[in-house]
Amino acid sequence: MTTPTAGPGSWDTVGVFSSGMARIPAIATLLGARRVVLRPSDARSREVDAVVGWGQKPTSRTALAYARRHDLPFWRAEDGFLRSVGLGVGKDPPLSIVLDDLGVYYDARSESRLERLIGAGDGRDRLADPALLERALRAIEVIRAAGLSKYNDAPPAPIDLGPPRRRVLVVDQTAGDLSVRCGLSDASTFGAMLAAALGENPDAEIVIKTHPDVLAGAKRGYLERSTDARVRVWARQSAPAELFAAVDRVYVVTSQLGFEALLWNKAVTCFGAPWYAGWGATDDRVAIQRRGRRRGVEELFAAAYLLYARYLEPASTRAGEIEQVIEHLALQRATFARNQGNLYCFGFRFWKRGYMRSYLRCPGSRVEFCSGAAAAERAGIDANARIVVWGQRESEGVRRLASRHGIPICRVEDGFLRSVGLGSDLTVPASLVFDREGIYYDPTRPSELESLLQNADLTVAEVERAALLRRRLLESGLSKYNVGLAMDLPVPAGPRVILVPGQVEDDASIRLGCVDVRTNLGLIEAVRHTCPDAFVIYKPHPDVLSGNRRGAVDRANALALCDHVEEAASIALCLQKADEVHTMTSLVGFEALLRGKRVVVYGQPFYAGWGLTEDRHPVDRRTRRRTIDELVACALLRYPRYLDRRTGQFTTPEATIEALLAERVTDGTVHALDVSWARRQLRKVFHAYRGLVNAP
The missing domain is CATH 3.40.1010 (Cobalt-precorrin-4 Transmethylase; domain 1)
Structure with missing residues (x-):
């Protein structure tokens, strides 16, 4: 068998024999390979660098036989310990898997790579690294603060078990779960566990937690009913963190919830042999002779979550780190x-x-x-x-x-x-x-x-993040709609250049946010009156240019007051050429502030009144002075919600920027406005369909 140094990351082609595994998005990245081939033929064995099976599933036996037949390295894969938002039976793809060249972590009948990591069985104690343990403690802290688990689709509501009293949690599992048999247990173990919980805790209410797959109707459990008056079956979808907060002790056979309970500082009794048992952190009712070394919870976490598991960056198909997955799940x-x-x-x-x-x-x-x-x-x-x-x-x-x-x-x-x-x-x-x-x-x-x-008191970290976000926005040239062309826009040297962005004149921001100047022509007139010597560029709003909304200014009337009417260039290019922006309430004023431009506002947009703009009509309520990065932190970090249209999950502004950049045409232009009426209607039909089904 191969060693870890010749494993994931060094492979070009991996063979798999599970069609479900082959369908996992970004499975090649998770496996550390360039590509994955489903059921490679014997004739193609020379193209395969390694073979991976899924746990102890029957298809793994086929994969192992193929690997032995062709003298290829064989590894087993399984879901990671921070897997996803939804359940695997619900087809939610994993953000984390584990790979094991010795066995698999839930099979206590033989050594696994995780067991060797914890026990330092290779003569090298990687868990002695203080930096690794510090990283583990930081991750545990965030996991607890966010209430994360292996699956994270439970309702975010607190649970009510009734008046305070001593309670013990007994964790059920799904009938036929391989980890039960491989964890030196069987169906009778669950009855013994429940009996022990009742006998050892005579003053406590016993709460049996039903497995999520059972709640989903996909599988059956072992402990579906009890006649004892002290036993309550909790057959509801609840966040494990909420249950841990309500109980004093936890009993498991081999469930991963036992380790999660350790993260919440609960006493855990194991009636089977899960991977975290036998190291001194749990009360064990099954002896595992190979495991004798004492390990703390943070060491077990470091081994399993940091060294053993592999992660995807949620916003892409690239390999990631646990911190990215934690941040993503916490955001959900x-x-x-x-x-x-x-x-x-x-x-x-x-x-x-x-x-x-x-x-x-x-x-x-x-x-x-x-x-x-x-x-x-x-x-x-x-x-x-x-x-x-x-x-x-x-x-x-x-x-x-x-x-x-x-x-x-x-x-x-x-x-x-x-x-x-x-x-x-x-x-x-x-x-x-x-x-x-x-x-x-x-x-x-x-x-x-x-x-x-x-009113908000922003953290230093938020403001620093906002500064990086602003820098990335400027590098990317993104705006709200990202339409227009990347082209040359000549302006004369000498006079100051003023950009006047047009708006949709029946827009609510004009109806509610303007005092005297309320039309595009009125704005051009006001700018020319106050700045007679400036070079004034008027840029009509893209919705008006497209014919979808009101606000058109006759070109001759506009040119009688301004020096240039720009219809084709992107707003980013116009801002690059301008010294200042004069606007009623347009978001272009905000985008100009991002670029350090002078901004004069004739209305009362959200970014006015904080000391960053020259306001013709101040808003009396707005008295606090803000920096541009504080404005960005509030307007782009705290206020909106972002959606990854590829996955349907919530995402970050940073990931949204990269997704929008990927959508832009790669030949230096962005979305064109000068398309025919028929093509525009087809575009609307297509986008309406995407909106209905939320297709990416």
């Missing part, structure tokens, strides 16, 4: 908590509903799209529900409904990093904002973004 759990409850949605056009379900996703919650207040009443809305509205499209009936039930209205709008393509072309957005106070473009009342900018 945190966003689930924000989406918790039954959500009643109003004002969403049909094509938005598919992707809105992804943005509002939360285990245990329900999303209802309602035509009006009466439909919501029929669907069972109550005071515990939440109301979600697109922009300000609620009817008076919906407002009365919210008032009657005492439910605040959450308003949704496109985020500031939206898409490659226009919203009016029905392009699925990469980010949205959800605001329970107002909405960012309405300065007549506070919004969550305004409250963040006025």
